[in-house]
Each structure stands twice: as structure tokens, then as C-alpha cells.
Amino acid sequence: MDKFDEMIQKMSGMDTAERDAMMKTAKDTCICGKCPTYNECSKMKNELLFCAIGKSTCTIKKNACLCPGCPVTPWMGLKHGYYCASGSEKELRGL
Numbered sequence: 001m002d003k004f005d006e007m008i009q010k011m012s013g014m015d016t017a018e019r020d021a022m023m024k025t026a027k028d029t030c031i032c033g034k035c036p037t038y039n040e041c042s043k044m045k046n047e048l049l050f051c052a053i054g055k056s057t058c059t060i061k062k063n064a065c066l067c068p069g070c071p072v073t074p075w076m077g078l079k080h081g082y083y084c085a086s087g088s089e090k091e092l093r094g095l
Contacts (some may be wrong), residue, residue: 003077004089026052031070036063037084050083051076052090060085 001009011019015073018029021025032038032048041058050056079094 007076008090013025023052026072026076029071031066032084035066037061037065037082042084048090051078052088054088054091055086056084
């Protein structure tokens, strides 16, 4: 079981308040807003943490991806990138 699978398992055992607190911590750490691909539409909708939430509701043009260098990546055991355009880590793994 890799780090991401462990994180999913851990979160499944949490109550709603614990999961919400964990997601808030992840959002506070998230660097999506600094990414060259992050656009005005995503900013207006306050979209962040695409790796957990899923792809943007906005039209995304892939300019560059900061996901590999994001502090959330090692913490959650992420392996993909361009979550804003491609979907969450869970979706990309087919889970």
C-alpha cells in the first residue's frame, strides 16, 4: 500500500469534522493559485486543491504544472499532475 492509499484509508475512518480540518490544512498548503496554469476563472471561483477535489469547472489551458513541487504532493503521496485539467489523484488512479 502506498502513501496515497494509506491517506485514503485514514480519511475513510475520520468523521466529517476531522476530514474537513484535514482538507482545510491541505488547502492552506496548496500552491495552485501560484501555478502558471491557474487562471482568472479558477481564481474567481476560488478553486484550489484540484488533486483532491477534481478538475476545474473552468476551461484550462496547460501552461506549466507546479504539482510535483507542491507541499501537498509528498504529504498525500501524489503521483500525477495537471489535476486542474485532468481530475483528482483518486480519479487518475481509477479508484
